[in-house]
Amino acid sequence: MMISAENIEKSYGEVKALRGVSLEVKEGELFGLIGPDGAGKTSLIRILVTLLKPDKGSATVNQLDVVDDFRKLRKQIGYMPGRFSLYPDLSVEENMTFFATVFGTTIEENYHLVKDIYQQIEPFKERLAGRLSGGMKQKLALSCALIHAPKVLVLDEPTTGVDAVSRKEFWEMLKRLQKMGITILVSTPYMDEANLCDRVALIQDGNILTINTPERVTQNHESILWAVRSDNMYLCIRDLRKHPGVKTVFGFGEFLHITLRDNTISPTALEKYLKERCHTNIAINPIEPGIEDVFMDLMQKHDN
Numbered sequence: 577m578m579i580s581a582e583n584i585e586k587s588y589g590e591v592k593a594l595r596g597v598s599l600e601v602k603e604g605e606l607f608g609l610i611g612p613d614g615a616g617k618t619s620l621i622r623i624l625v626t627l628l629k630p631d632k633g634s635a636t637v638n639q640l641d642v643v644d645d646f647r648k649l650r651k652q653i654g655y656m657p658g659r660f661s662l663y664p665d666l667s668v669e670e671n672m673t674f675f676a677t678v679f680g681t682t683i684e685e686n687y688h689l690v691k692d693i694y695q696q697i698e699p700f701k702e703r704l705a706g707r708l709s710g711g712m713k714q715k716l717a718l719s720c721a722l723i724h725a726p727k728v729l730v731l732d733e734p735t736t737g738v739d740a741v742s743r744k745e746f747w748e749m750l751k752r753l754q755k756m757g758i759t760i761l762v763s764t765p766y767m768d769e770a771n772l773c774d775r776v777a778l779i780q781d782g783n784i785l786t787i788n789t790p791e792r793v794t795q796n797h798e799s800i801l802w803a804v805r806s807d808n809m810y811l812c813i814r815d816l817r818k819h820p821g822v823k824t825v826f827g828f829g830e831f832l833h834i835t836l837r838d839n840t841i842s843p844t845a846l847e848k849y850l851k852e853r854c855h856t857n858i859a860i861n862p863i864e865p866g867i868e869d870v871f872m873d874l875m876q877k878h879d880n
């Protein structure tokens with residue numbers, strides 16, 4: 577195993593950020609930590625990259641203990657924090673040189689690793705990092721995290737607030753780095769990015785709800801799922817929640833996703849029920865679950 581965490585607990589005063597988290601990331605894997613704001617992703621990541629001590633539990637990265645061997649370990653990990661990690665008053669090139677020097681290497685020594693990414697910002701190498709666009713900052717931060725040729729790359733919400741095109745490009749970069757043999761742990765609040773990972777852990781309120789390949793995560797969804805809409809979505813939610821056969825109702829864009837308690841209701845019966853409550857333009861379609869649906873389902877089960 578490249579990363580192994582066992583029963584990690586972490587609290588900030590009264591706030592329990594991690595409630596006994598265990599996970600394993602295999603060598604060469606692209607592993608996603610998926611969860612909403614406040615789920616505990618940053619706390620877990622900071623523990624794994626040796627910047628925060630767990631209250632309980634233990635973790636190793638490349639067989640090195642995150643607490644006892646933190647000095648050795650830092651050389652093996654590339655870390656891209658969620659918030660701005662660069663020196664805004666240093667130029668692009670100075671930032672790169674700084675990170676290389678800290679790790680006792682040079683830009684030239686490991687240029688092959690960052691070439692693809694760094695070349696895109698090299699024309700602006702004299703520019704102060706604080707004056708780069710969001711996408712360019714992201715590329716520089718990634719280049720800086722890679723310049724000491726780490727075995728493991730850990731990225732905390734690298735695509736939060738990034739536009740769709742740059743997000744796609746970023747994931748393509750990650751795939752290329754994975755092909756170069758780097759193990760990658762990446763956190764994201766975007767459920768659609770789960771499908772780009774080899775395996776994912778869904779995390780919520782300090783607990784891991786499930787760990788699996790994205791395909792298996794959705795296959796394991798047991799409930800029957802329908803997408804429903806009508807002209808008045810607000811009343812539609814209210815009326816669906818009152819229906820005894822409906823288990824859950826959640827808004828997903830322009831549709832509501834509902835799960836059923838049993839298989840005895842038909843779409844026609846549900847349509848009749850909504851019509852009787854004066855709904856118009858009703859649409860009811862059976863659908864395949866996505867990661868979001870599984871998430872909602874697991875969260876419900878966990879809370880009960």
Ligand SMILES: Nc1ncnc2c1ncn2[C@@H]1O[C@H](COP(=O)(O)OP(=O)(O)OP(=O)(O)O)[C@@H](O)[C@H]1O
Pocket residue numbers: 588591592593611612613614615616617618619620733
């Ligand atoms: N330094 C801190 N002091 C107090 N509470 C904290 C601190 N850091 C995090 N928390 C709390 O711990 C919980 C987990 O936070 P964490 O940052 O690990 O989650 P996250 O999934 O990374 O979310 P986000 O995307 O918002 O950072 C949250 O309730 C958060 O408010």
